[in-house]
Amino acid sequence: MMPDLELRNSDPEADAAFLTRLALFAARRWTPIAATSGPDGLWLDLTGVVHLFGGEQRMCARIVRFCARLGFTARIAVAGTGGAAHALARCSEHPVTLCPSGHEAETIAGLPIASLRIEDDVLRAARRLGIDRIGDLLVMPRGPLQRRFGRTLLERLDQALGRAAEPFHPVVPRDPPSATLRFAEPIATAEAIERAVVELMTKLIRTLEKAGLAARTLLLLCSRIDGVEQNVAIGTARATRDVSHLLRLLSAKIETIEPGFGIEAMRLVAAHAEPLGPQVIESALAGGKPAPDLVPLIDRLSGRLGARRLFRTSAVESDVPERSLRRTSPLAETAEWPREWPRPVRLLSPPERVENVVALLPDHPPRRFTWRGRAYAIARADGPERIYGEWWKRAGEAEAVRDYFQVEDEDGARFWIYRRGDGLDGRTGDLSWYLHGVFG
Amino acid sequence: MTYIELQATSHFSFLRGVSSCDELFAAAALLGYPALGITDRNSVGGLVQATIAADATNTRVVAGCRLDLQEGSSLLVWPEDRAGWSRLTRLLTLGKSRADAQHGEKGQCFLHWEDVAAHAKGLVAALIPDKEVAAGLGRLADIFGGSAFLALTHRRRPGDAMRLHNLDRMAHAHGVRNLATGDVLYHSPDRRMLQDVVTAIRNKCTIDELGFRRERHADRHLKGPVEMERRFADYPDAIRATADIAERCAFSLRELSYQYPDEIVIPGLSPQQALELMTQQALASKFQGSVPEAYSKLLAHELKLVAELGYAPYFLTVNAIVAFARSQGILCQGRGSAANSVICYILGITSIDPVAHELLFERFISPERKEPPDIDVDFEHERREEVIQWIYQTYGQDRAALTAVVSRYRARGAVREVGKALGLPEDLTAALAGQVWGWSNEGVSDRHVEELNLDRQDPRLSSTLELARQLIGTPRHLSQHPGGFVLTRDRLDDLVPIEPAAMADRRVIEWEKDDIEELGFMKVDVLGLGMLGCMRRAFDLLRNHKGMDMELADLQDDDVKVFEMIQRADTLGVFQIESRAQMSMLPRMKPREFYDLVIEVAIVRPGPIQGDMVHPYLRRREGKEKVEFPSEALKKVLWRTLGVPLFQEQAMKVAIVGAGFTPAEADALRRSMATFKFTGGVSAFQDKLVKGMIANGYSEEFATRTFKQIEGFGSYGFPESHAASFAKIAYASSWMKCHHPDVFCAALLNAQPMGFYAPAQIVRDAREHGVEVRAVCINRSRWDCTLEREDSFSALNQEGLIPLRLGLRMVRGLSNVHAAQILAARGETPFATVEEVWRRSGVPLASLEKLAEGDAFASLGLDRRQALWQLRGLGAAPLPLFAAADAREAEIVEPKVALTPMTEGREVVEDYRSLQLSLRAHPLAFLRPELNRRGATRCNDLCRIKDGRKVEVAGIILVRQRPGSTSVTFVTIEDETGIANAIIWSDRFEAQRRTVMSAAMVGIKGTVQREGEVIHIITDRIEDYTGLLHSVGEMHFPHRPGPGDGATHGGTPDHRQRERSVRTLPSLRTGGRGEPVIEVKSRNFH
Incomplete structure (x- = not known):
């Protein structure tokens, strides 16, 4: 305003x-x-x-x-x-x-x-x-x-x-749980580092157990002889005390440590710890297979690719296809996908222009088109599906109309094509054609 | 073959359709449709409007309705003939009667397949294939047989072609024909955005959150027949079916004929005979046997007309209603064109003698007009409910019902709702809405937006304003008209659906008053007039306290003292002549006799002033112009108004006498005046009038001028009889005010809310006239304000005035029930302590706190704070043990507490908060030193200032008015010495709009303009002194302008233009910000 x-x-x-x-x-x-x-x-x-x-x-x-x-x-x-x-x-x-x-x-x-x-x-x-x-x-x-x-x-x-007492509850700073190991002789080989890591991990997990905590972020700090610090960090999607899982995640990163002339001290810190009580083990007696636990897989993939590269898509209630989905974290709840109308598995972003389109206005599907240099002849088609722009999001969409067609060519490949404009009113679009998605 | 659209939704499907019937039919005509079907959801409320629009555009309307059943299916139905229509209305009535209006189901309709089956004959139905198509088709085919169809609509979604194909096969399997429809929601694609917004409003969410609740199928605008035929090229039979149905369903609402109830009042006689007998008898008894010839001739003439048109039952009905009211002692008076008839005069329905006033009967009914007469009767406002109940009892619930009022979006409400739907913050929409004047429909203009320092380019803001402008005038919901009754001979629900209203035992039809008039049903308006109630109270007080027994008819119209008071413009509180405009006119008009009052009431209104009727009349009256008449014939018509036509009847008579119109033609002329702006049909009359006058020897210039004058009447000209009825009441209230100001003030306060001014001004005025006003007291006040004599023998003061005690009703927040409890407990023994009040009466502490805030415990020696302190110390409920212990024993002994006393200023503000007035002082009295420092003059001293001098005055805003659509604003302010009137021209107003609209106290700098005794200030600058006002009590001042304020209320206090609901709430509106104040739901209007 x-x-x-x-x-x-x-x-x-x-x-x-x-x-x-x-x-x-x-x-x-x-x-x-x-x-x-x-x-x-x-x-x-x-x-x-x-x-x-x-x-x-x-x-x-x-x-x-x-x-x-x-x-x-x-x-x-x-x-x-x-x-x-x-x-x-x-x-x-x-x-x-x-x-x-x-x-x-x-x-x-x-x-x-x-x-x-x-x-x-x-x-x-x-x-x-x-x-x-x-x-x-x-x-x-x-x-x-x-x-x-x-x-x-x-x-x-x-x-x-001052006639009545008023105690208050102070905050108490706490240091995050950690385990330290100092070497009499500086170590430099991969096996030695690995052994040290295993020992550190065991110690740390014991500390965490005693405190009733579980780790979400672990930081491995290696101090070299020459004073340079080498740090490795791993994170998990869910707080865990599972030694083998954490070791696996950490081992994947250990190659990145450069020991230089030797490491004289290593410290493993649970930088982010959450309380974790006793956990229920799914018993086979309950019948039925327990649902597979995705979290370790997510951790490993995040560790390898980076947390930002792993996501889930959730549905958004919008008619405009580009806006009908959004990314959420891998473990989040997703909204139901609407089932009534078919949508392509792959959406191109941005939609790609197609040329040489032959179609009868205003509402017949195209007979042929050319995409990425290749010509396609259409055997079967369905449509139009008319989608209006969301005028309250952008003023430019106030009049815009897209007519979508689901087309199948002679080889059986299905595409999702749209035309800008309804063919009757020039304000609704310039009658150019785009390919927005591919089925199957 | 040609396609006909049969499924169109108008905006009477509330918050779903967004096009009016006019727009739909105009679009249909443009596209070349011969007919258009209107199907609103579970309602036929828009069909009369559709019929009118259809007639105007030469397109036929195929009446229909969309029934949404409880099982989830939806049907479109169109009645074939009158019988089918009756079944449809009965079906809808049945469905709506199942809704529980008191529990939030108002307006909903619950129908099942069985109900449809029972009412199916004469209807053509089409199933909408949303859910459960097969089952629905089966039932449809069973019920409707050959009249069953399946509606096919293009949805523009994937699989449409396949879906239609499957539906086609299913329909064939069940032996049902296909029908092509367009499922139209609006008339033009431009309305799509508004439709999304009303969907958001309906779902009570913002448009960002709307998601899939938006209409998901495309192309909902009205498409042309060629386009539809192209789309349904694969289903030619579906197209043919539309034409078939349109042909079959030839029913038009015009077939619903006039209906008057059978009134058999005297067994053995027809209504006409009974009417004749009754009027003859009444006439004879009135003149004691020797009836003057004028009356009997007029009566015979009227009775003949009535017999021709068959209107006798109408008169008998109204007579029955008035007779009932009189039998209950309810004051009532007829008004409007009915007052012209001698039948009504003799039967006592009206009190204006048509012969003495030479009124035109043809104004009332004429053979040319095939519509029933229209009689309005004013009743005492508080007792109107009794009359309404009697009507229901006598005519039965199935032959009488109230007409509906369609509440529509006005500028303020539209901006607020659309702003909310588009996600604008509430303070922003409130600020935009606050810039709109009263109930105007102008919308928020760019100027207003800039005044608030907003960015006009912001897309959401500009969308909001644009869409709000489109939304103005769209209906939101139905509510009941306060007093418009429809009475019929046949069952009412054979004609129109009836639904239960929010009030218990009330039923409302789906159509409005105008729709009823259009169709020619009988309508009786049972209206409430606050002043009648006030007069009755005044007469009661007079009888009880001064031993004078009189009533409205006894007051002679010739008391000189009363007219002197009127000439002085000392008319605050008097009916019709108390407004600011009236007060400015009275000293110039100087009414000397009753007819002058009639003229005063009629002409001091925006229309006549603009129509250049008032000033010529005034000039002639003041002797500045010679009174002359163009001919003898016209002199007879116009001599009483000095040659200037002022009343509608005079305009008609001029046409008859001067241009040779027949009475019926003259009436047609009058009617076209009212609507000439819209239909432009007045030019035909112009030619006729001018030619006729020239033929009779008048100059062309005179004829044209006369026509212009008549044109100026438009819809503003008062009928003379109407003005006379009002003038009678105005005189009566003036008489009361002149001779018994104490009685008048008490009656006026008890009859609030009404009138132009707030209670503070009424009390101030009474005090200026020597009435002693005493504060609310727990021991001496009753519920109503009363006159308080020490004993029946004590002498009155030298003017014969009795002190007035304010009643408990003045205390804000105190309910009648609790007050009654306190009064009952008080009995003869006054209370001595607060605790005693609590214990003896048993009212909750909250009520006593309200009394303490109103300083009602002063007679117990407690000021506000002390009383509140004591109240707070009482427990939740009195223990029965203490009741036995009685008041003599001291309750809990507490150490004395000294509370800081309130400042005088604060006391005054608290008075205003609780009682809306203060007897101690005016708030501005405390600010006078500061105002003197700034150079402000007192309002009372204005009369000493010469014309043309510059002056500044300061005061609280009482009233703001913008008469008609003029470019001038009148503001009335009040300080501790009196009031001042200021005029603000439009340029100054726009420059300082915010201050004028939102300030509670202002300082006005300008030039004095005097015309005789009337003083105005032409405003140059207006400053906001609200901060000063708040400093009086160190708290926000609860500013509530009077009912006459145009900025916050509907406009003029003209009775005809303001609609009241039956249950009026106390006149307390949201006051200054910060302090919690009572919220008043603004009924139907925003």
Whole structure:
């Protein structure tokens, strides 16, 4: 609508993931106890770490500068209680606010009660009664307040003033499971590398089992004597702890490692691990053959060809053939293919022009045509199938019409040919012919 | 052989077809079709329109219908003759009666093969081969025998030829003939996009998500016969079959003859005899035996005409209805052309004396017009339902039904729906829709788009606007007309299908009022007039509180004080003369007697002003022009209106007297005026009139000028009798306002919503006239607003006015049921505390909160916040234990809590939110210092400013009006001292359209224009001060313009043009943004 305005869709999950990463980072760098607060904030417990950064003021300024470098405007407030800090950070105008310990009540008295993390309906009701600031709440007797607004309001007030405790749940950074092997003598032969890999894999799988995890991405890091690192990565479509499967995938890639003068240490990291509980084994007693498991095959093919080259096609509800299918990941669910009308197995993209077409307008199939230099004479045909363009996708398709014919030549080969235009109205197309697909 | 298209869908297949019958038939005529079959889905609603279109284009319509059965098959049926038609309508009625309208099945039709079998005689049927063809064919052949066909249609999908071949073989196997059809959905290929959009609207999704729900078969436009014959070259018999069916099914809707119910009111006498007897008796009793010759001559003349045309039952029916209403004490009055007849006058149906007013009977019925007379009767709005129920009981459910109203897409709704279907965000479509004026059908123009800073080139946006423009006028669904009844002698469902309406026990036919008129059925309009209800309340109040017993007929038309009040334009709340336009005209017209009021009511309307009738009349009246007549004959016709024709009857009389028209020809002239824009048939009359006048000795220039004047009437000219009926009510309400403003205000408030102004203005006006208005009080208010005397002996104040107590009905959100509970519990003992109210009445806390928001607990010593505080402290339901403990015992002892009191400004805004008015102060009173700083004048001080001076005024927008299609907009604003009227010319309006349309408070800078006492401001600039207004209470001000506002409502408050539904909702509309306000479903219109 407004061409100068750039619009991006909101992505709350990505935002939340980023915030968690930031919290993990904070937990590593600034304070051991950090957690996310809502969709856009962090809790940091600064007990005992402030002196490492030169005092509260300097630490806060540093954090604000760090966020600015990441591209965010941050506000930070420090107070004796979590509730007061939350209120000050959300509602104060200054980027850094420090509340002297024990003086929470005076400092937050001027803030609106919305900063106390209470529900919307309680907030609205309080506003209607003229209660706008925390200071108004402080002077009111508690009994009537509790009766009218429930426990949450007073709870939050107490938490802010330190009368009630408020623990929070910090995020704990975890290192991904890994197994390391250091060699007394640097190894350089393929067999040695393979043996080392087997040992590493066994160790790693044991670690994973103990943690109840399974790997989806494995990273093999080889450190050479000369300091150069050689890395190999494999990925699986489904989290697995199957040693033989993983080894097979990894062995396929081991040829790419250049040992150079020798490898002195190898590390196998499960870069991406997912929880995996005990698995049900299909029993032969249940009768019938179990469905073949495609996942190992998919993994091997992806490993050899690259994950992007392996896909499945799913149907899209569209009449325009080019748009009637889309690619999805190999394991995804696919939509039902419509069965009523035959469609060619192969679609040419883009459709290829055919020449020398002889056909009776407006709706008779062609008698012959020339494609890729070869002439075809038509014995049997069916059609026309009239397909309109999707006018809401592109303005140019508003009038476009394609008449499709399924034709069979004298040798029995079947083709899908279309003509642009309905033969009556010039706006619908220029009457040129194209071959769009091949049957069988 | 020639092919005839028998399967065409009009837009009466709601949200499926997108072409109107006019378009379809025009296209058919262009393609050379001799006939066209219309088959809508489970409906024959469009067939009358089709018949009209067919007549206009000389193509025949083959009436038909597509029946969608529950088993999944679909049949096309065409009736061969009248009997077949009756079976079809009965079949559809049966199917629709099975739908449960209260549970969302409104309009649906459930039919089975058995039903079809039972109603098959006289119908020709074709099966649509979608599913289960073999079984369907078998049943079809069994039921219809030689009248069974199989519809073959090209689908333009793979395997079509094979499919048709197989169907052909199957048909032969069952002994059924083939029929070629085109399955037409629209008349031209250009409509394909719109059809996709309505499919998306029907499926309630966007067009991107529509997928395979789109119509998948191609070529659904109307194709020419040659093309169809070429396509079906392999099936010549199928082509022949179309011609055969078209020949067989020669039924035309015109065969449905006129039908009046049999009214045997006096046993042994025919209706005509009964009518004659009744009128003679009434005439004799009216004049106590000595009847003047004029009346008896006129009566004899009328009765003769009525006997010729067989209309006696009609009059008897209407008389029966009015008699019933009078017997129940319901105020009613007839109006329209019926008021011309002395039959109606004597029977008491109307109250205008035709002899005294020299009215034309031929205006009412004439032998040339073969259509039934049309009588509208206004009833008291709230009690109209009783009359409706009586009609149903007396005539039975199978001979009486309401006509339908086809609600169609208007500009706003079209933009919204199409925008939604094309995936535009809602705020964008709302902004576009908001630019459209009221209920106009102009569509959103490019200018509006640019005003909103949108990119016109954006493809989706331009598609939206284009398609919305095409969608305007397309029907969406059927709803019931509020009061149009159809009454027949035969069973109604032999003529037209009847379906149940959303309201219980109501049945609606599929056709509209215009369709009924076209076919000549009898129609009675039972309409509701808010002012009649108001007057009845006023009379009741007068009787109860001041001991004066009178009614409408008692008010003499000659009270000088009343006319002085009218001349001052002090007419806020008065029927018909309260609008801004009227108030500007009254000081110039200066009505002195009843006939002046009649003229005032008739001419101060957009049409006459444009038709150059008003100004010549005014000039003559003010003495600026000499009153002269071109001849003696014309002087007799025009002397009462100073030589200027102002009424429709006068136009007709001029034609008769001046140009020698017969009365019937004059009536034809009048009718052609109403539609000349569309059919252009008026030029024939022009020649006749001019020639006739010249022959009678008038100058050609005069004749042409006269014709131009008559042309200006168009459809705007009022009939004199109509104006007289209205003027009577206008006088009555003026009398009430002049002598008993307290009673008037109370009655008006109780009869809301009605009229031109909102309650705030009504109360302000009453207060200015010395009425004391008291606030809503939990202990003293009743449901209605009442007059409150301390006791029956206390003296009235020096003007004889009693204080008015606002009733509980003014409180927003309080239901009648709960209020009744509170009043019952209150009885004689007033409440002392909030808790007591709760305990004694047992109403839910939410209702009490509404009362607290309306400041109803002030008499208990609690302001709003304190009352809400106390209410919030009460539990979910009172415990029975405490009920026994009684109110004397203090309830839970709580420590005292001090709440911040509201600012005065905030109190005022809250008043407006809850009651739509405030007795404390006007919101602008708080802004006056700021406005003074900006140099704004008070509205009251405008009369001190000289003509031509520049001025600025500020105020809340009350009303915006754009009369007719003129290029000028009138805006009325109000501040704490009064109101001001501003005129905005179209260039200024377009430049500042957004401000005018969307602001709640504005500042108007312009020049003063004075004409005597009437002051307008010619606007130069208009500024949006809504922000200032919001600052009064530090919250959004709930701005609700009055019902007369053209920008948000349908247009003028002219009663004829505004349709009301029976159940009117309180006049609360979505107010300012942010605060939750009540949403009002806008009935049928957007």
